[in-house]
Amino acid sequence: MDIIFLHDFKAKTLIGIYPWEKKVAQTIQLDLEIALPENHACQTDNFDDALDYAVIVERIHHILAEKHFSLLEALAEHIAQTILTEFKSPWVKVSVAKLGIIRGVKKLGVCIERKSTLTI
Ligand SMILES: Nc1nc2c(c(=O)[nH]1)N=C([C@H](O)[C@@H](O)CO)CN2
Numbered sequence: 831m832d833i834i835f836l837h838d839f840k841a842k843t844l845i846g847i848y849p850w851e852k853k854v855a856q857t858i859q860l861d862l863e864i865a866l867p868e869n870h871a872c873q874t875d876n877f878d879d880a881l882d883y884a885v886i887v888e889r890i891h892h893i894l895a896e897k898h899f900s901l902l903e904a905l906a907e908h909i910a911q912t913i914l915t916e917f918k919s920p921w922v923k924v925s926v927a928k929l930g931i932i933r934g935v936k937k938l939g940v941c942i943e944r945k946s947t948l949t950i
Pocket residue numbers: 845846847848851900901902903928931
């Protein structure tokens with residue numbers, strides 16, 4: 831299985847269960863591992879055969895700008911399903927963390943793994 835990873839991806843979004851969190855954007859950290867639907871690019875060295883990670887980053891920025899989730903779990907699930915369906919990935923691992931939100935904890939969050947239900 832070949833994987834594209836995005837580590838330490840930081841961006842702002844509205845997220846949280848409390849009223850103030852629905853008004854003030856917070857920085858979250860995303861870490862993603864995205865299995866590739868095929869590995870042709872390794873042999874061909876042709877960009878047409880590659881999954882463009884810049885497009886994935888743009889898609890995630892779009893989600894973070896347009897959606898407001900209460901729970902980190904729900905945001906992680908939405909990102910995972912978007913990656914599986916729109917980028918035809920067979921498997922994805924998504925971690926979403928808040929930074930410094932609780933005293934004494936540098937970073938906390940959730941990590942989920944999802945498989946595509948599509949069979950070829
Ligand atoms: N399992 C979770 N627990 C909590 C979440 C969450 O998203 N998932 N969120 C909060 C609050 O929004 C918190 O981050 C604000 O301090 C609390 N617990």
